[in-house]
Each structure stands twice: as C-alpha cells, then as structure tokens.
C-alpha cells in the first residue's frame with residue numbers, strides 16, 4: 666500500500682507557511698514503512714530539530730481505480746479516519762529552497778500516524794466535518810473539511826489520472842492552519858467531531 670498526501674489543501678495553512686494556493690492538487694507519497702500503527706508512540710528522528718504535527722482527515726481506498734471521474738469517486742472509499750502527517754520542517758524548508766524533492770522531510774519511518782477509521786455513512790456529510798488536535802490537553806489545531814480547497818472526490822479523481830489507486834491505499838487530505846513542533850513526552854489526541862480517533866505519545 667501507499668500513502669498519498671495532499672499539500673496545501675487549506676488556504677490558511679498555505680498562508681502560514683507562506684506558500685501559494687495551488688490551482689490543482691499537489692501530492693506526494695509516503696512509503697508503507699512510514700506507518701506508525703494506531704496509538705503506538707511516534708519517535709522523533711535524530712536528523713531533525715523541528716518536527717511538526719499536521720492533523721489530517723484520512724480516506725481509505727476500497728478498490729482498484731485508474732482515471733476515476735469525480736462523479737464516481739465516492740464509490741472508491743467507504744471509510745474516513747484521522748491521522749498525523751509528521752514533517753521535518755527544517756529539512757523541508759531546505760528541500761524547497763534547493764528545489765529538491767521532499768522525501769527526507771516527509772517520508773521517513775514512522776511519519777504517517779494512522780488512527781481509527783469509521784464508515785463514511787456514520788457522517789451526514791464528509792465535506793462538513795469538524796476535527797481537532799489536543800496537544801497535552803490543549804486544542805492546538807482545528808479545521809472543517811468544508812475548508813478544503815480540493816474536496817475528497819476531486820483528490821481521488823485527480824491523483825488517479827496519474828497513479829493507479831489500490832485497495833488499502835490511504836490518502837492524507839491536507840492539514841488546516843495551526844501546525845507546530847512536538848517534543849519528547851508530548852501527548853497527541855485527535856478528534857473528528859467529539860470522537861477520539863488517536864491518542865499517542867511522542868518519544
């Protein structure tokens with residue numbers, strides 16, 4: 666399986682990183698080895714001094730798909746979840762300024778925290794979900810999926826025109842404003858509406 670991550674999908678987050686708002690979705694990958702399983706600790710890598718959390722709504726692909734039209738994209742996922750796209754922001758800044766790929770900043774081991782999933786039908790509208798992150802009990806990041814620049818169906822359609830989607834692939838749909846650094850012994854708890862989807866420690 667692969668992780669497909671959407672960059673700059675919330676205008677306020679693009680602004681906080683002083684990035685422009687894209688006219689088409691921007692995506693990148695994390696490999697399967699990036700997975701941190703549900704509620705296991707996240708280990709800060711020794712090569713970064715500035716690891717940021719990015720809380721993101723996750724979409725789990727349920728079948729093989731290629732060149733999917735936006736109209737049929739909803740048939741390619743049943744489950745919605747919440748996760749963290751950990752990012753070595755110091756390395757990412759260097760990659761961007763040197764015009765280099767982002768992998769060392771985004772695809773490192775453990776960088777994809779995957780929380781619980783629930784059936785999308787448990788929500789009345791997947792494009793109107795509130796979600797937030799508690800860092801040591803304080804609300805530090807919150808968003809609503811209605812603020813996505815590119816909604817889930819557009820992401821699935823767009824990505825599938827370049828890359829075949831497979832059952833079990835997970836899409837990180839982008840992060841709202843409020844990203845920040847983590848340190849050892851931080852506790853991160855993620856919520857969609859009032860339900861906790863992950864609860865783990867940083868080590």
Ligand code: ZN
Pocket residue numbers: 670671672719721750837839840
């Ligand atoms: Zn992200």
